[in-house]
Amino acid sequence: MERYYAGIDIGSTMTKAVIVGESIIASVIGPTGPEHRKLANKVMEKALGEAGLKFEDVTYVVSTGYGRVNVPFADRQITEITCHAKGIHSLLPTVKTIVDIGGQDSKGIKIDSGKVTSFVMNDKCAAGTGRFLEVIADTLGVPLEKLGEISLSAECPAVISNTCTVFAEHEVINKLSTGEKIPNLIAGVHDAVATRVYALVKKLNVEADIAVTGGGAKNVGLIKALEGKFGCPVLVPPEPLITGALGAALVGKERYEHALQSGQTLTRSGQGLQEARLFS
């Protein structure tokens, strides 16, 4: 009988759920709101529906991301650092350095055979995160998902000298008012984000292959800027948002199978999906 394992990653802006058996059988991405538990419930329900499973069919559930402690039906909480490493290793086994650009933070992770050897996370500043790009997209009146594509037509990227998101927004407005073209501005913004991320990640003694995950990985302009900073091509998984949730499911699978082999019993949360409660 095939066993199924679920991973749920509650990030600052998106919630992701993945169900694995022998391979990925379902993955769902939904927005994160202040009511993490409720959304976790809904996203997991959707993933189960996609897989044609009931919650009872799932052997073990691991939650990750900033909201990991708010998932009542998770059997275990593991940080996104460990889960990203596990997830990326399963998808791109040659990767030694992960750059994750999320909604509110960015991080660098060094891995060896899927295990974390060191990591860095950004400070409390929004520069170098998806939030920075959201603010600029809003300022320019450009859909977030179009930023990358538009930036590729830049003739000469503008120089955005401020790393502070608020001041950078002012700088973009000022340059816009002096006639700077939008593609040049967006390319300049990508360069500013890439510079910030590179400064963070290079503390890790970066080794290729490098993979980029998180929402930032969906932006081709940012990927191009990062490749310029690292001086080599970077790898992007087919769906860069789900690597944390995938890793969570795989960590759960590994732990369960290890426990099974060694005759141990893993404690489960004992709470079904329907028992999710808000802030209880």
Next chain:
Amino acid sequence: MAEDKKPRSLATQAAAKIAKFVRGNMSATLKAKEEGKKVAYAYINDGQDEIMRAMDIVPAWGESFAGVCAAKRDAEKYLQKAEADNFSRSLCTYATCTIGFDMWREELNGQTPPDAPWGGMARPDMIIGSAQQLCDPRFKWPQATQHYLQDVPVFVGNMYYPPWDPKRDHHEQEAIYVKYAKAELLELVRFCEKHTGKKMDWDRLAGLVDLTEKTWNLFIDTYELRKAIPTPMDTGDAMNTMVPITFNLATQDAYDYYKGLYDELIQKNEKKQGVIENEKYRLLWGAGLPSWFALGDFQYFNDKGAVFPAEVTYRNAEKLERLDLPATNDPLERIAWRWVRFWTHWYDKARKRPGSSPKVERIIEYIEDYKCDGVVFHSAFSCRSWHAGIIHQAEVLRKIYGDIPILIMEGDIVDISSYNEVDTHNRIDAFIETVDAYKAKRS
């Protein structure tokens, strides 16, 4: 699902006594003023303790006061005061906190600002600084303070030690540095004599040097008891128990304190009584001052099964026999040799390991002696002396010693705006998972 918040607890009774100790040091400065004794602003690890104590000068420690303000999360008003006079937030926040306090007190014509933590410090009669033994901001901090306390005389001495150079034998240079340090200490004696109106009692000074040396030996003997598995005391406590060796050196109180701690740790080891019940991970606090407003993070590590049996920070003493000091009866020369050798005695060992440095060699020794599974650094942004070198130390450690989990935490010593508890705990969680994976791989 969220973990319960637990109050911070201390493993040893000795550590629990420290608040009274610190408060006593601060109130001693206020009492000294009432009794007509001289009070000096003083700075830790300057080699000046015995001289001040021999001259009956009561030290007022800015670093201690700022730490108390931070621990009580009440430093912001002083930081803002200093910032309003254009002191950057990136300057040492020990300095800016106390300068803000000094500014406020001067505005009140010498009265202690209202609600000063634990009554504040007395206005000093003199400022006795020394730079380079520990950190360079202390060249300018006393001078900046004098900008507001213009009638207060300032002495800033220097006690250098030979810089690390793997290609150069420092032994040839040590005597020159000691000669210079001794001259600086003698200059300090003259300064103290001038401003106290008393002559130095050289026999008393020699007795206090004896007492300091005894205290250094006892301190190390005591801390080495933490090698036991489970460890009876970790860094969470050591950030308290460092007070006597740091702020009360050359006093009988300091010696007696460590005798009490020594006895307590012996008893704990006999009963195999560890800091936590199930010690799973042993970590080294590799460098950096802690965030005094977030000492509860040590508890967070403990809750994850991690303990710190050793730390570089505030282990500012060494066994005298290890320093192999030249024989001399001159108390100033003894002080000078002890401090110069405190820093240089790692050099020979570091030279034997290509690519190493004294600071990294010290970390390696503690990793091995205390059987540590990982290293945690704390990069306090305003503490330039340590902040700037931490990444380099971590890189060198990995390169020459091998793969060991390292966590670099970020924050500050005093400025709470640098701190995010959720982020910090998230990093600790991830680090513990990493240490666990390393241990599993090794086993």
